[in-house]
Amino acid sequence: MQSVKVGFATLASSRAMCSSGLFSPGFTNLSAICRVQCSLYQSRFCQTASKPEETPVIRIPRYMQQKIENVKQTRGKNKIPTVKAGKLLIQSKNPVLNQSAGYILGKFEQPVLSSKGWKHNKSFGDYFTINNIKDVAPFVAESQTEDSTEQTTTTTTEAFSKLRICKELLEVLNSMNITNPTTVQLQTIPKIMSRRNILCAAETGSGKTLSYLLPIIQRLQAEKKSEMDAVEGHRIHAVVIVPSRELAEQVAAVSRALCAPFGFLTKTVGGGRGVGHIKSVFKHSQPDILVATPGALIKALRRRCLDLSELSFFVVDEADTMFDPSFADMLQDILQRTNIARDPKETQGLSRKAQLLVVGATFPGGVGEVLSQVTDLGSMVVIKSKMLHYLMPHVKQTFLKVKGVDKVLELHQALKMLQHEKGGGPAVVFCNKSSTVNWLGYSLDEIGIKHARLQGEMPAVVRTGIFRGFQKGTVDVLVCTDIASRGLDTSQVRLVVNYDFPESHTDYIHRAGRVGRAGGVEDGEVLSFVSYAWDVELVQKIETAARRRTSLPGMESEIQKPQPKVEDAEE
């Protein structure tokens, strides 16, 4: 009797999955398998049931199916050692490889990976999901943050006013629906206000932009009044450098909103535009806050459009990209033209120097080497969030081993599922190359999926406004390269698809970080297609980190101190 019941449930659940097309990592392949399984189960079931034609179709919701599976695994005869009652952390195609959220691997225990055999061709169609085991992001949910230097505890429910943010700024925050600071804001804002140089390393989407803009504008407003009376003319108070034009526009938009009550001016200069355009930005007036990409800033400096020697703040946002070899030389050049304070006292008075704020979600080694040339590393306050370089516990992440030729179909299925089964919402599809973005764009055109494309090889004029349009909701799908993975705010995005698997952990963290952001939608998901043997090692490292609940391996979690300089031996 029991077996009939179980068989019945399985039949019905298989049917339910097939007929409703519920979101499942197998998508098209799975539905094909389901159809086969349905008929198999049907024939087996028909042998035990007297009137098969009268069999009622019971649709079992997916969460219930999972519960049934859990109960079977925890109480059944073939008990799976890594499965306990409760929510699953890892859910595999093969249930034997499931792992419960409540199961803790022993220190010397080697996890058995769902992706173990994924270098083999037979693994196509296999999948596993790292479930979201938390409902809210750690930077919001953590009720307490510890400030080790001051031995105090602060709750996130404390409003911004306790951070000594002025009334006008509080009103702007209110209008943005932002009432409680995130943990990174709680830690960073007081340090910046006490004029320290900081290095802030915190998860994607944790609100780092406001962490530095709020105290900058707060001080600007306090200093500006007295300065206007004393000094003629206008100087730039803060420069923020970011890796892309889109991010420059985004940071500038937040800055403009915050500056509005005080009438401060924010301007941007981005790459891809001629020198004439750059000169025109500075022609009539110098901005109070300048948001720039490094290339454009260097051009402006060479044309003497601005002077960095009198800045109050110098911000390096998306530090990992800015310290990357492609930008590092430019950054070094820019930093050497800036007077960076080595001590909070140096930030005051007429011969003031700039406070240095370095911000990012991932930190590569070597950051310290560049910084030590312009400031005293020991004087920098390092603010590092607890979950830095961890997989986001509040975002469901699915990995699907799929043949290259099937990726478009799987993508189509996932987008269709998002629109029709899950209530719709924007999706971002990441490719590794600009040419893939173009090719995939044509394929999506053919199947009638409206989308926008964004990649670095597009002419500047064509690129302008694409991301803003996507943010405003003109299209629901953005096909892009990693150019859109750094810093861009995609709070409404519900699905990130790694059409090409990212080439590094850093890229995975930044891409996945386009969902699960502060103040954004709460049920964002990541779906990654794994097609090639060379992707599998990275997948296995991610799965191991998830099963062990550790940070991703090979990522620097501490700012690297420069090695002592070795003097050349005299000949």
Ligand SMILES: Nc1ncnc2c1ncn2[C@@H]1O[C@H](COP(=O)(O)OP(=O)(O)OP(=O)(O)O)[C@@H](O)[C@H]1O
């Ligand atoms: N205290 C807050 N409460 C609610 N939402 C917030 C808060 N602070 C910032 N946000 C919102 O969170 C989103 C992400 O912020 P932001 O872009 O600054 O994140 P980030 O940490 O810089 O991310 P990334 O590492 O991807 O650059 C924005 O939409 C912002 O408006």
